[in-house]
Amino acid sequence: MSPFKYLDHTADMCVQGIGTSVEEAFCEAARAVFNLMVDLDRVVPETRIQVSVDASNLEFLLVEWLDVLIGQKDLSRMVFCRFGVNIVTSNNGFRLEGEGWGEELNPVWHRAKLEVKGVSYAGLHVSKGKEGWIAQCVVDV
Numbered sequence: 001m002s003p004f005k006y007l008d009h010t011a012d013m014c015v016q017g018i019g020t021s022v023e024e025a026f027c028e029a030a031r032a033v034f035n036l037m038v039d040l041d042r043v044v045p046e047t048r049i050q051v052s053v054d055a056s057n058l059e060f061l062l063v064e065w066l067d068v069l070i071g072q073k074d075l076s077r078m079v080f081c082r083f084g085v086n087i088v089t090s091n092n093g094f095r096l097e098g099e100g101w102g103e104e105l106n107p108v109w110h111r112a113k114l115e116v117k118g119v120s121y122a123g124l125h126v127s128k129g130k131e132g133w134i135a136q137c138v139v140d141v
Contacts, residue, residue, distance in 0.1 A: 045101030
């Protein structure tokens with residue numbers, strides 16, 4: 001089974017991260033998003049950023065996680081190829097402590113593809129099924 005895939009969607013792009021844990025599914029969703037933007041095999045995980053986000057449920061936590069990563073791409077011109085997260089319950093729902101590893105974007109070297117502008121609440125879904133955890137959302141391209 002592939003760790004991430006793309007689903008047909010009338011507009012934009014639906015990404016789906018798949019993992020044996022919810023954390024792994026969130027990481028694979030992030031890989032799917034950045035794979036839309038660049039060739040992940042060309043990104044060197046030389047710089048690490050840390051991310052902390054809170055949300056009332058896992059679906060909103062996925063949106064927050066991906067939005068922060070996309071924001072880092074826009075603010076610091078970084079692209080990421082490797083991710084790690086820890087998700088715990090909190091007083092307000094869930095808290096994610098995560099990391100992304102990557103480097104400054106070089107459009108030619110990284111073979112820039114689509115521009116991902118943000119995450120939509122359309123198609124938002126986080127659940128555990130027969131094949132493991134799925135973290136899915138639509139991104140605005």
